[in-house]
Amino acid sequence: MGLITPEHITWVERITGHCVEHTSFIQSLWNDYGACFRAKLANNDAPIVVKCVVPNPDAKHPRGWQSNHGHNRKVRSFQVEQYFYANLQPQTNITCQVPRNLYSDTNGDASLLVLEDLDHLGFTARRNTLSINEADVVLKWLANFHSRFINSKDSSVWPQGGYWHLATRQAELQAMEDGPLKKNAQAISERLHNTTYSTILHGDAKVANFCFTQCMTQCAAVDFQYVGHGPGIIDVAYFLGSALSEEDLYTYTDDCLNSYFVYLYQALSATLKQNEKEELISQWRELYVFACADFHRFLAGWSPEHWKINELIAKQTQQALNKLAR
Numbered sequence: 001m002g003l004i005t006p007e008h009i010t011w012v013e014r015i016t017g018h019c020v021e022h023t024s025f026i027q028s029l030w031n032d033y034g035a036c037f038r039a040k041l042a043n044n045d046a047p048i049v050v051k052c053v054v055p056n057p058d059a060k061h062p063r064g065w066q067s068n069h070g071h072n073r074k075v076r077s078f079q080v081e082q083y084f085y086a087n088l089q090p091q092t093n094i095t096c097q098v099p100r101n102l103y104s105d106t107n108g109d110a111s112l113l114v115l116e117d118l119d120h121l122g123f124t125a126r127r128n129t130l131s132i133n134e135a136d137v138v139l140k141w142l143a144n145f146h147s148r149f150i151n152s153k154d155s156s157v158w159p160q161g162g163y164w165h166l167a168t169r170q171a172e173l174q175a176m177e178d179g180p181l182k183k184n185a186q187a188i189s190e191r192l193h194n195t196t197y198s199t200i201l202h203g204d205a206k207v208a209n210f211c212f213t214q215c216m217t218q219c220a221a222v223d224f225q226y227v228g229h230g231p232g233i234i235d236v237a238y239f240l241g242s243a244l245s246e247e248d249l250y251t252y253t254d255d256c257l258n259s260y261f262v263y264l265y266q267a268l269s270a271t272l273k274q275n276e277k278e279e280l281i282s283q284w285r286e287l288y289v290f291a292c293a294d295f296h297r298f299l300a301g302w303s304p305e306h307w308k309i310n311e312l313i314a315k316q317t318q319q320a321l322n323k324l325a326r
Helices: 006-016 068-091 132-148 170-175 185-193 233-243 246-267 274-286 288-302 311-325
Strands: 020-028 034-041 048-053 101-107 110-116 199-201 210-212 219-221 228-230
Touching (some): 006 020, 006 110, 068 110, 132 219, 132 246, 185 288, 185 311, 274 288, 288 311
Antiparallel strands (some): 020 034, 048 110
């Protein structure tokens, strides 16, 4: 698994009706559940990107977390992604660019997505970390994406967005050391999701899932397996933790949150009244430390030595616990 196979090529040719002239490998999917690759079709000038999913229930999780529950969650995630591209991507626009779905197909648990090539559209830059100015581009994308789906009711995406939320991570919760975070995990999750205003989250908004123009003034996003409902601040917290150094997070988190909320306020101008926008921003800002604590809870069970468990996230978790105790 994880390589371009003749079966992949045959499948692409069958659903597109064009011969594949050549391909180039992009990456394997998580735990070798398939592959992403770029392809050139005959009689088509624009290259395409193919995401071919062939789940393997016997694959060994790199951290030892393999289980039927985990396998089924992963299979469901690919089904959710297919739904997103077919039904929700058309509701996005150039302010929150997402590649268009050109073709799609399923065969049991296996699935195929044929997408626009973001490189061909000018989003050729990739980053592992970002400066504060560069992060602002993604915060604007997130604000515009979240604004498109405020208080959406869609039962075909995850009831709660994000791959780490508590309802699907009970094994990791049990693996945690006893302590205040484990004891209050349910209360933190409930506080996050008992909010007046919800949206559809990207669900895995790490910097690696964004593609940028070379001048770093625009971005587009990929990987929508964990789109689902929740407050947008969950995406923001996860993104900032993935993209910025701990030093920058200490210094500039408030500035980043302010930027996100300014963009969100502007994007919601046609959707909510002024008092509603102010209430939403107040609620979501209050939830930032809860989003950080919720992710800390996942990491503490899944990989307690993870580099993202640092002094700052411990401080944010304590702030959330203090708020619960009031």
